[in-house]
Amino acid sequence: MRYRLRHTTRYEYSSAVTLSHNEARLKVRELPWQHGEHAAFDIEPTATRLHERHDFFGNHVLYFAIQDVHDAMAVTATSEVVTDATQLPQFNYTQSWEHAVQQLRSTALQHSPDTYEARLFTMNSNYIKRSRDLAAFARRSFTPHRPLTEALLDLNARIFHEFTYDPEFSSLATPITEVMASKRGVCQDFAHLAIGALRSIGLAARYVSGYLETDPPPGQTKLIGADASHAWLSVWIPDAGWMDIDPTNGGVLTERYLTLGWGRDYADVPPLKGVMSGGGNHSLHVEVDVLPI
Incomplete structure (x- = not known):
């Protein structure tokens, strides 16, 4: 496109x-x-x-x-x-999510460029702090020995179905804990929530800033200026790269997503x-x- x-x-x-x-x-x-x-x-x-x-x-x-x-x-x-x-990355990863955590913690792999970069995105950042509550939220999807990509898609779908998009609810100062308790927020809130949950169980996740082509309501013409910036996240898959998921829409990266940049959270991009x-x-x-x- x-x-x-x-x-x-x-x-x-x-x-x-x-x-x-x-x-x-x-x-x-x-x-x-x-x-x-x-x-x-x-x-x-x-x-x-x-x-x-x-x-x-x-x-x-x-x-x-x-x-x-x-x-x-x-x-x-x-x-x-x-x-x-046709150039979008494809993921058919069958290893458990625990295996990915072990890869990130392995001292034998700490000098691997890909692993070294990924480890940066396991730590706390300005807007995202690891916690027991976030780990518990993640473990509803990340059950023992579950394949990593399967668990990721389940977490993605849960946020999409259980949370309400509400542009009036939050601001940059709204903590993740409040978003999780109220089950409301916007795209950056849902990205921060998912990243915090994943980091809290030892996985690497980064914040992605960009755009998503949107469609007008049925029968209406698309209005000029009607689109908006968007946010989602990428998760490190060992030996495969970074997998993008979008909890706001419950999907994965497609050609309709335009990537501006990424960082630890919104503050970086x-x-x-x-x-x-x-x-x-x-x-x-x-x-x-x-x-x-």
């Missing part, structure tokens, strides 16, 4: 901003099944400094500074993205973040379009 991707973020401030420094993670990653073309950024007011780099996790980062006095800022990232379903001098209060408006072309 070929998509035209457009992501616009607008801030309006209650008082003047005299200086701002910002980082944008809005360029898709190059992956075997995903290729980005014609990427461009439009920044208003015009940025006086621009610098591109890759962060610790390999995500593309655009740094920019605005030194003119302003009371609003808009950042638009556009690109074309080609996805290929926010689409846009920054610091500024002045500004007072602000309002935020985001528009996303994922259009097949």
Whole structure:
């Protein structure tokens, strides 16, 4: 599939901003099944400094500074993205989930590049802390000697069926324990919940930021700006790589998913973040379009 991707973020401030420094993670990653073309950024007011780099996790980062006095800022990232379903990783892993935990803990494998990277995603992070309650939640799916991929799909389905998508319920400050108790949240909450549960039983899981092509209601035309950023997770499968699951929709990675980047949790891959001098209060408006072309 070929998509035209457009992501616009607008801030309006209650008082003047005299200086701002910002980082944008809005360029898709190059992956075997995903290729980005014609990427461009439009920044208003015009940025006086621009610098591109890759962060610790390999995500593309655009740094920019605005030194003119302003009371609003808009950042638009556009690109074309080609996805290929035939290149998506396939998983037919029959080993138990306990075997994967043993692989991660094995001192004999600690210098393996893949295992070494995966071990990073077993530890606590800013928004995700391992706990007994999360381990108990995971073990409803991860029963003794159950195949790893089978248990993952069961956990994925449980969150999809047992939890309610509610954009009014949570914020970045809402802890996983509250999401689990209330059984409500949004995609980043469900990704954090699943990651926390998996890490609490010794597995490696990372947070993935991106987009998902959505369909309009039956009989209606798709509205411009109606899409949104999305979040899901990847789980390390020994000798096979990373398996993506999406508990918000109860499915796995398809060609309709566009991957921006990944990290330990949301704090590592926010689409846009920054610091500024002045500004007072602000309002935020985001528009996303994922259009097949």
